[in-house]
Amino acid sequence: MTVGRGPKVRAAVLAATMLELADRGYADLTVDGVAQRAGVNKTTVYRRWRDRQSLVADAITDQIAAEVPIPDTGGIDGDLRAFARSLIRTLAGPTGQAIAGTMLAGAARIPEIAGIKQRFFEDRIRRAEPFIDRAVRRGELPAGIDPAELIKTLIAPIYLRLLVTAEPLDDFLADRATAITLAAARAGAIPGKRS
């Protein structure tokens, strides 16, 4: 392999993994299928990824990094709306549907899915921490509030629509989720960090 091919191979394999996930779902995804789709040898895949799980986890984490910018609108209201809108766009789009469908359909039956779901979720919370810290410093949120619990309050109504009520995933939903979350935070209904 020549110098400089590494990152291209990595990108091609991860893109192929997302397409296989969308077409087949996690249960039927194979390293063979991914390698064929990416136009590389199976051994090339196994040189970089230990197993199917770490490959899928890397592909999903990369996708999230590409799709979820860290908002900085100058206020917590705008930041939460932007964050909620970007989650909604991910979940409503074809890649997001593939990710969500794969994670949720498999969750009950395939134990290794749990790790991927956890990673997806933790990554999202990590991306929210900077703007929540800024809001605390500006006095817009109570000091010591747990960013993970704040973000869970924000995303709960979005996942309810996606998975339970099948109502539209639109910008009004982002605004509603933001209003609920800020009201709850200001009323002290969202717990602080355990320290």
Next chain:
Amino acid sequence: MTVGRGPKVRAAVLAATMLELADRGYADLTVDGVAQRAGVNKTTVYRRWRDRQSLVADAITDQIAAEVPIPDTGGIDGDLRAFARSLIRTLAGPTGQAIAGTMLAGAARIPEIAGIKQRFFEDRIRRAEPFIDRAVRRGELPAGIDPAELIKTLIAPIYLRLLVTAEPLDDFLADRATAITLAAARAGAIPGKRS
């Protein structure tokens, strides 16, 4: 068939349907399997239920009626807590797991599931209306608040745990969901009924 056997047959068939759902899931449930389990003829089932979908919908609706009492603690805080706790008990128990797993695993792939999910959900909101109306009359909630939106705010954090974060379904969660919902309602973050 002798007089008085009707309700017993109905109860036996619905109970068998729930057991088949728990064991096989919706996708693999057959009227034949239900009839065998209930110890009746397939024709006896088809005399009462048009198809598999209406049978499953009836079984789930019956189960909800049995498991979800309408709370009346004298205050909206207590009523919402009781309602959330009873939902959590249903979802955490074996029957609830069967229902949730069946509805969600199948939702993406089997179109007829959508109707059952809708019915499960509407039934739950119907059961909440009386205590929400009482709270409005007592001045604990804004007049004109939409009971469906209030209940969705309450159950969103519960479904997030069940389906996304896999955190414990416990009474603390019921208290948290209640506090978030009341803060949002009082801040005007939950919309009113469209009239």
